Amino acid sequence: MSLLLVAQLISLVGNILTILIFVWVISSWILAPYHPVREALDRIVEPLLTPIRRLIPQTGPVDFSPMVLIILIFLLEQVLYRLVRSLG
Numbered sequence: 693m694s695l696l697l698v699a700q701l702i703s704l705v706g707n708i709l710t711i712l713i714f715v716w717v718i719s720s721w722i723l724a725p726y727h728p729v730r731e732a733l734d735r736i737v738e739p740l741l742t743p744i745r746r747l748i749p750q751t752g753p754v755d756f757s758p759m760v761l762i763i764l765i766f767l768l769e770q771v772l773y774r775l776v777r778s779l780g
Contacts, residue, residue: 695776695777695779696777698776699773699776699777702769702772702773702776703769703773705769706765706766706768706769709740709765710762710765710766712733712736712737713737713740713758713761713762713765714762715733716730716733716734716736716737716758717758719733737758740761741757741758741761744757744760744761744764745757748760
C-alpha cells in the first residue's frame with residue numbers, strides 16, 4: 693500500500709467522522725431518542741464524546757463536546773496526514 697493511499701485514507705476517515713458528528717447533532721434536534729437512525733449514530737459518536745464530556749464542564753443546555761471532537765479529529769488528521777506524507 694503506497695503512502696499516498698494511506699494519507700488519503702486518513703483524510704477520508706477524518707471527513708467521514710466529521711460528517712457523522714454533524715448528522716448526529718442535527719438528528720438529536722429532530723429525531724426521537726429511540727429512532728433507529730439516531731440509535732445507530734449514538735453507537736458511533738457517543739463513545740467518542742464521553743471522554744471529552746468528562747474533561748469539559750457543562751455549560752447549561754449547550755453541549756460543546758461535538759465541536760471539541762471535530763477540532764480534535766481535524767488536528768489529529770492533519771498531524772497523521774503530514775507524518776505519512778513526510779515519510780514518502
